Amino acid sequence: MSSERRCLECGDVLIGRSDKKFCNDSCRSAYNNRQARGARSPTVRRIQRILLRNRHILEELVGQGETAKVSGQKLRTLGFNFQYHTHTYTSKKQTTYIFIFEYGYLPLDNDWFFVVKREHQT
Numbered sequence: 001m002s003s004e005r006r007c008l009e010c011g012d013v014l015i016g017r018s019d020k021k022f023c024n025d026s027c028r029s030a031y032n033n034r035q036a037r038g039a040r041s042p043t044v045r046r047i048q049r050i051l052l053r054n055r056h057i058l059e060e061l062v063g064q065g066e067t068a069k070v071s072g073q074k075l076r077t078l079g080f081n082f083q084y085h086t087h088t089y090t091s092k093k094q095t096t097y098i099f100i101f102e103y104g105y106l107p108l109d110n111d112w113f114f115v116v117k118r119e120h121q122t
């Protein structure tokens with residue numbers, strides 16, 4: 001006698017392939033989302049929120065263009081957190097840009113920043 005196989009998400013009886021784990025795409029997505037959410041620590045989620053907020057701020061400042069110049073005071077007012085970034089890039093002229101994903105900034109004199117958008121290059 002074979003035992004009934006059940007959906008890992010909702011528990012409904014599965015009909016069909018012998019290796020089927022979910023009754024539909026909705027259950028599969030819900031199960032996988034819950035697994036992924038549980039795997040990330042609160043610290044990782046907090047830092048990820050900060051990075052995404054920083055990225056959004058730079059994206060809004062650049063707008064449709066590829067560059068912008070902005071004061072540090074404006075960045076701080078918008079909630080930008082200078083402590084977190086994803087990587088740095090040093091240009092041929094030896095200037096170091098600080099990046100949050102594809103948006104970066106170059107510190108200038110007198111608390112000003114040059115903001116750039118750089119598409120990923122392999």
